[in-house]
Amino acid sequence: MTNDNQPMRIAFVLPGLHRVVRGAEVAFESIARELAQLEGVSVTLFGSGEGRDHQPYTFVHIDNIPRERFENLPQVPLFRTEYVYEEFTFLPGLSRRYRPSDFDLTVTCSYPFLNWFLRTRGGKRRPAHVFVTQNGDYPAYANRREYRFFGCDGLVCTNPEYFERNKDRWFCRLIPNGVNPEQFSPGQVEREALGLPRDVPVVLMVSALIPSKRVVEGIRAVSQIEDLHLVVCGDGPEREKVNNLGQQLMAGRFHWKKLPREKMPDLYRAADLVLHLSLDEPFGNVYIEALATGLPIVTHESAVTQWMLEETSVLVDTTEEAQVIAGIHQALKLNNPEDISGRRELVERRFAWSQIGQMYYEFFKDVLKGVSHKLGIIT
Structure with missing residues (x-):
């Protein structure tokens, strides 16, 4: 991978990081691992799991109530799934540990609370915010109920249908997920x-x-x-x-x-x-x-x-x-x-993660340049 010697401080924020093995969590942890190996790039993950040895990024544990505890609660406006309940319980701990001034760019795929939180902390000098459609693109294009309040500085679309649907409204990039071909490879097993x-x-x-x-x-x-x-x-x-x-x-x-x-x-x-x-x-x-x-x-x-x-x-x-x-x-x-x-x-x-990490890095650079231009900052 290459870089232009500009420092980049990135925060990935998602309750399940380091705790559950699901598509979004696996993707964010893998992308963070690739980005953190670049010169001048520092990456921090905020999640409810525990730290792991020998990772190139920093992990910050945030207490929350797991989604499984909310599976039988009623689905009501705003709290439509157990994931939204879990996300809401993640906010108090995140508020105590997250400082906007520590980062240039934040990343999540969770809506509504994390998107709202990351876009409002820090005022006009808040970090740029990137939303990734790991769990779908509905928040990005729906214009009713709580989805009216969605916003981002950059939108990563994980498939071409999402990209076509959102490219005229948001600053978008089509970036798929990846895999480590050395870890996942053919072979015999007992x-x-x-x-x-x-x-x-x-x-x-x-x-x-x-x-x-x-x-x-x-x-x-x-x-x-x-x-x-x-x-x-x-x-x-x-x-x-x-x-x-x-x-x-x-x-x-x-x-x-x-x-x-x-x-x-x-x-x-x-x-x-x-x-x-x-x-x-x-x-x-x-x-x-x-x-x-x-x-x-x-x-x-x-x-x-x-x-x-x-x-x-x-x-x-x-x-x-x-x-x-x-x-x-x-x-x-x-x-x-x-x-x-x-x-x-x-x-x-x-689909090798090394290629996907490069795509994320280039997109993040473009997002930061766009935000700086809006603010009138010469880079």
């Missing part, structure tokens, strides 16, 4: 160490257990294919429903797991294909982690998945169960060396 049987075909679903990810639909489809085992890795409000249905329809063939991040590459290596049935995905780290490991993917056909996956995967209408089943049968035949090499080539060409 399935027994993961509690999985040998010599059986295994389908893997890596997903939050929420309705929009359609894990229940995946269980129903896979259950109809004889001898096929299904591993579901993730957690969320539908955990009981998912586990009960899996045991009911696939007794002895269903495996629900929650693994730490460092175990995920081995879990991918233990699978024969990845199934992901979400109809509207901001990006989907599961796609590129599977590609990097060489796995075929069965997922919903859309402009976004076509853009991401090119010709490497099996794209079907996942609202049709018969197409999902046919897609699984097709994907099980796509594990030859040529197919695996093609998936790896796509990752190395477009």
